[in-house]
Every structure is written in structure tokens, then in C-alpha cells.
Amino acid sequence: MRPANPDLAPRPGLSRDEMEALQRRVAEAAVFEDELPFDPASVALDDPGATTLTGTDASSDTGPPLIAGIDQAFLDDRAVSAVVVLRGGEVVERAYAVSDLDLPYIPGLLSFREGGPILDALAKLEHDPDLLVFDGSGRIHFRQAGLATHVGVVCDVPSIGVAKSLLCGTPDEDVDGHPKGWNTPIRADDAVDAVGGHPATPETVIGYAFQSRQYDSQPIVNPLYVSPGHRLSPETTVDLVSRLGGDYKLPEPTRLADAYADEVKAQYE
DNA sequence: GCGACAG
DNA sequence: ATCTTGTCGC
Numbered sequence: 001m002r003p004a005n006p007d008l009a010p011r012p013g014l015s016r017d018e019m020e021a022l023q024r025r026v027a028e029a030a031v032f033e034d035e036l037p038f039d040p041a042s043v044a045l046d047d048p049g050a051t052t053l054t055g056t057d058a059s060s061d062t063g064p065p066l067i068a069g070i071d072q073a074f075l076d077d078r079a080v081s082a083v084v085v086l087r088g089g090e091v092v093e094r095a096y097a098v099s100d101l102d103l104p105y106i107p108g109l110l111s112f113r114e115g116g117p118i119l120d121a122l123a124k125l126e127h128d129p130d131l132l133v134f135d136g137s138g139r140i141h142f143r144q145a146g147l148a149t150h151v152g153v154v155c156d157v158p159s160i161g162v163a164k165s166l167l168c169g170t171p172d173e174d175v176d177g178h179p180k181g182w183n184t185p186i187r188a189d190d191a192v193d194a195v196g197g198h199p200a201t202p203e204t205v206i207g208y209a210f211q212s213r214q215y216d217s218q219p220i221v222n223p224l225y226v227s228p229g230h231r232l233s234p235e236t237t238v239d240l241v242s243r244l245g246g247d248y249k250l251p252e253p254t255r256l257a258d259a260y261a262d263e264v265k266a267q268y269e
Numbered sequence: 270g271c272g273a274c275a276g
Numbered sequence: 277a278t279c280t281t282g283t284c285g286c
Contacts, residue, residue: 072276074277105277107274114276136275146275167275191273215285225275 001128003119004156005029010115012102019112023145028196029153032139035231036158038065038130043243045089045252064088065130067244069253070118072135073261075268077101079114081121082261085129086253096264097121107167108142111150118151132159133244133253137167138229138237140186140207144195148229159229160237161207162254166225168192175209175223182211183238186225208238213249224249 003009008026010019042064064087073080079101085093097120103113114136122132138148138161145153146167152159168191173184186207188200200206207227214221228237244251250258 072277074276105276107276110275134275141275161275163275165275168273 001122001125001155001157003154005154008150009119009154010112010150012112012116014112016109019109020143023111023141023143023150024195026150026153027143027145027198030139030145030149030196030198030229031231032198032228032233033231034233034236036130036236040236040240040243043067043240045086045244045246066092066127067131067133067253068122068125068129069133069251069255069257070121070135071254071257071261072114072117073265074101075265078268079117080261080265080268081114081117082257082264083121083125084253084256084260085125085127086256089252091256093125093127094260095121095124096260097124098264098268110136111145111147114147115150115154119154122151122155129157131240132157132229133251134159134161134229135163135254135258137161137163137225138207138227139198139234140167140169140225140227142168142191143193144198144200144206146227146229148227152230156230158231160232160240161227161229162241162251163225163227164222166209169206171209175211176220178211178214178223180211180214181242182223183208185234186227205234207234210238210241212241212245212251221249
């Protein structure tokens with residue numbers, strides 16, 4: 001797929017101030033409201049029977065939306081970016097890219113380390129996804145432009161950020177010990193800046209904590225922190241993540257991409 | 270100076 | 277993210 005906004009793509013060689021300035025531009029271009037080409041209710045990876053009618057006709061425009069899970073694995077100074085595209089629970093296509101990394105991991109600047117490599121992998125896709133699911137935050141970010149938002153805006157495709165830990169923001173309730181399906185809003189705090197038309201008051205909901213799994217006894221199972229990347233409201237984002245279900249903590253698209261990244265990595269070492 | 274941070 | 281044995285539980 002082709003970047004709709006190449007000018008906003010994370011470029012190497014920028015100073016910290018320039019990277020932050022670019023993130024603000026990305027945030028301004030981001031849409032945190034529902035602007036989807038499909039009905040969220042048509043997504044049901046948990047129920048294959050209701051969505052498997054297009055297994056042999058993946059290129060058609062009909063049927064369930066194309067959902068892409070994205071994740072990475074690392075080799076020394078290179079990243080293995082993997083993308084797995086699903087349609088109603090069926091894997092339609094897989095693609096990967098091995099790219100050189102030019103930055104270390106810096107909280108708040110993740111998209112400048114992983115964004116480029118991910119775009120390399122997305123460029124190899126034959127199918128254009130209707131939704132991108134990232135391993136990392138979207139709007140739950142200091143400048144409301146996390147990895148999911150940055151890449152989603154560059155591609156101008158609806159995107160979701162799924163993080164295993166909270167970067168910033170404050171949960172309405174204590175997130176521990178809740179049953180599967182539970183969720184609570186994450187609101188902007190002092191660390192979040194108002195950007196473009198997006199406020200960052202103590203009332204502003206920038207994402208949700210979502211318990212995707214829970215064991216029978218007491219074990220510690222942290223919730224997922226989901227946030228809209230682009231063209232999605234916080235509410236629809238949690239709804240979609242719950243529909244991407246599966247029997248594990250992470251959404252199925254992400255799990256498959258994670259496994260694929262490890263598989264490819266093994267061939268390069 | 271103190272705190273705090275996706276992958 | 278990555279480096280790793282054993283271990284608890286369905």
C-alpha cells in the first residue's frame with residue numbers, strides 16, 4: 001500500500017525538537033472520531049462461521065474488512081517488521097521487511113525508531129488493509145501522536161494502538177483484578193499536551209484500559225491499554241479490540257504478527 | 270532537582 | 277524489545 005501523506009512520515013536524521021514538531025503536525029492531521037469504511041459490528045474474529053465467506057476471494061471489496069496485525073522482532077541493529085492481514089479470521093496475506101534502525105528506543109519517540117521499518121513492510125502488501133492494529137500506543141501519547149497514530153495518519157488508514165503498559169494518562173478506576181471484558185477510560189493528565197483541535201483536559205478520554213483476559217484464581221494479569229490511532233473514537237477502538245478477541249491477552253492479529261516476526265527473525269540469525 | 274516513560 | 281530454567285495449571 002502507498003503512503004497517502006509521505007511528508008508526515010518519520011524521517012531519520014531529525015533533531016529531538018524536529019521529531020516532536022512533526023508529531024504535533026501528525027496529531028493535528030489525526031482524526032479521533034469514527035471515519036470507517038466498514039461497520040465495526042461486522043468484525044468478529046471470534047466467530048469465524050459468521051465471517052468466512054471470502055476465503056478464496058480475498059481481493060474483492062465485499063465481505064468482512066481486511067485487518068492487519070503489525071509487530072516486530074529485532075536483530076542487532078535491524079528490525080524485522082511483520083504484517084499479517086486477516087479477513088474474518090482467515091489469513092489472507094503476510095509480508096515482512098528487514099530494515100536498519102537509526103535510533104535507540106526513546107519513550108515518546110517510538111515511531112521514529114519503528115515507523116519507517118513498518119512502512120517498509122506495509123509497502124510490500126498486495127492488499128490494502130481497512131484497519132491497522134499496532135503494538136504500542138496511539139492517542140495515549142505525550143503529543144497525542146504515538147506509533148499507531150503516526151503510521152495511521154501517514155497511510156490515512158483507520159488504526160488502533162494496543163499497548164501492554166501505560167505511557168501516560170490516568171485510568172478512572174484502579175485497573176487491577178477485574179474480569180474479562182471490563183474497561184475504564186484513560187484521561188489526559190499533565191504529561192499530555194493539547195494539540196491541534198485535540199484538547200487534553202482532565203476530562204479528555206484518550207483511550208481505555210481493557211481487560212482482555214482473566215484467570216480463574218488471583219494471578220496478576222494486567223489489562224491492555226488501547227487507544228485510537230486514526231479515524232476512530234476511543235469507544236469504537238475498545239469495541240473493535242474486544243471483537244478481535246481470541247483466547248489470549250493480545251488480539252489475534254497482533255499475536256499472529258508477533259509469531260510471524262519471530263519466525264522470520266529465526267531465518268536471519 | 271524530582272519523577273517517569275509504548276517497544 | 278531481548279536474555280533465559282523451571283514451574284504452575286488446564
